[in-house]
Amino acid sequence: MPTPAGVTRATLLKDLRLEWRSKDAINSMLFFSLLVVVVFSFSFDPTAEESRRIAGGLIWVAFLFAAVVALNQTWAREIRNQVLDAYRVSPAPANSLFLAKAFGNFLFVTILEALMTPLFIAFYQLRAVGPAWQLLIVAALGTWALVVNGTFFAAMSLRTRSREIMLPLLLFPISIPAILGMVQATTAILTGEGARVWIALLLSYDLVFTTACLLLFEMVLNAE
Amino acid sequence: MKLAFPILGVLTAILLSYALYMALVVAPTEQTMGDVQRIFYYHVPSAWTAFILFTINFVASIVYLVRRKPAADIVALVSAEVGVVFCTIVLVTGPIWARPVWGIWWTWDMRLTSTLVLWLIYVSYLVLRRFSASGETPVLAAALAIFGALCVPFVYFSIWFFRTQHPQPVMGGGGSIDPRMLHVLLINWLAFSCFAFLVCWSRYRLEKVQRDVEQAHAMASLGQSSRSTR
Numbered sequence: 001m002p003t004p005a006g007v008t009r010a011t012l013l014k015d016l017r018l019e020w021r022s023k024d025a026i027n028s029m030l031f032f033s034l035l036v037v038v039v040f041s042f043s044f045d046p047t048a049e050e051s052r053r054i055a056g057g058l059i060w061v062a063f064l065f066a067a068v069v070a071l072n073q074t075w076a077r078e079i080r081n082q083v084l085d086a087y088r089v090s091p092a093p094a095n096s097l098f099l100a101k102a103f104g105n106f107l108f109v110t111i112l113e114a115l116m117t118p119l120f121i122a123f124y125q126l127r128a129v130g131p132a133w134q135l136l137i138v139a140a141l142g143t144w145a146l147v148v149n150g151t152f153f154a155a156m157s158l159r160t161r162s163r164e165i166m167l168p169l170l171l172f173p174i175s176i177p178a179i180l181g182m183v184q185a186t187t188a189i190l191t192g193e194g195a196r197v198w199i200a201l202l203l204s205y206d207l208v209f210t211t212a213c214l215l216l217f218e219m220v221l222n223a224e
Numbered sequence: 225m226k227l228a229f230p231i232l233g234v235l236t237a238i239l240l241s242y243a244l245y246m247a248l249v250v251a252p253t254e255q256t257m258g259d260v261q262r263i264f265y266y267h268v269p270s271a272w273t274a275f276i277l278f279t280i281n282f283v284a285s286i287v288y289l290v291r292r293k294p295a296a297d298i299v300a301l302v303s304a305e306v307g308v309v310f311c312t313i314v315l316v317t318g319p320i321w322a323r324p325v326w327g328i329w330w331t332w333d334m335r336l337t338s339t340l341v342l343w344l345i346y347v348s349y350l351v352l353r354r355f356s357a358s359g360e361t362p363v364l365a366a367a368l369a370i371f372g373a374l375c376v377p378f379v380y381f382s383i384w385f386f387r388t389q390h391p392q393p394v395m396g397g398g399g400s401i402d403p404r405m406l407h408v409l410l411i412n413w414l415a416f417s418c419f420a421f422l423v424c425w426s427r428y429r430l431e432k433v434q435r436d437v438e439q440a441h442a443m444a445s446l447g448q449s450s451r452s453t454r
Contacts, residue, residue: 149371156356156364156367156368159357159360160352160355160356161356162355166351166352166355169352170348170352170368172344173345173347173372173375174345174371174372174375176341176375176379177341177381177383184386198385201381201385204378208374212374216367216370219289219363219367220363220364220367223359223363223364
């Protein structure tokens, strides 16, 4: 009997292999990210000093859009081939599936962020006044906050009408404290102020909502 | 039971009229803001009523997830709907009050901002209920309600910290309140609570009847199809 961790790893590797072979989502996401950065550059054309103050917000709004586009296709593959039904009747724990999906999305969105960030730095002439390594922590915590709730709400939106629009409608309000945290932390690091409280907020948000997702996912999976 | 509803309705109407009279006529005029301040007697009780209703929604959602009683699901739905209405009242009376007093329609101060986020969370709850297929809605909605309730402390803390870093004008003012004003405030709150209860009760009965009718239709069509195959 495979362990929960083993099931998670197997499901995650399966998703990654499928994605690597088809390169469906990654190509469209890449181009989408580039477009977002360019559109923002046209919309917000600040001086170097102003840009440091608003870049935190711009970057995270761009990441948020990219995350929503990525999250929307999370479960699409599973529904097409009735994999979800097979999963439900198998003895595999529901949380393994959830974590595999969440990790997959996290990896995916992180790759997108890694591609978009140099573009932002170039277009906005960004330079961090505070400790730049903290930006990595903020990026990880912030991305996880979006992805863990996003994966959960994507599962909840599966059988709703207008599935694609349901995800942002459910995700955005709940994510507001996390978004505030990510944006303020990034801005604080770029402008050299302290980001500690915001990082602590993001960490506690991640812990609380990851726990809630893990506790409630099985019920949501079986409710479909 | 049948008589209780109209009796409560009449009592609520009397209480609301009395509260209106108290708020507009009896309550003392505020020193700095003048008569505009009387909106306070609608703004604050609506907020308290909304918070109570959202708490009821949270509890009912947990009860539903644990016990799976349909009544708990209906209570959750009803309290969210009426709570959103009262929250809307808060968000509308706030700017109406702010405009003459502060000269601005909206400010991102702590109270208004967190009320707005609360409103967004519960509207998204109602959207989920509206858009999902009827079979699994109660479970999904209950899960979302729990997420929303968990989010509330984060909303308050993050906005509070955000605002203490960048101070803005505070609406409504802190400090102590004249005991006569407090008296009128509490009467209005009681009237609003009775009204909220009345509306919830009415909506509960409506929802229950709707579900019973749907179920009867389903049973009837099942009965018809089994008869036809025999």
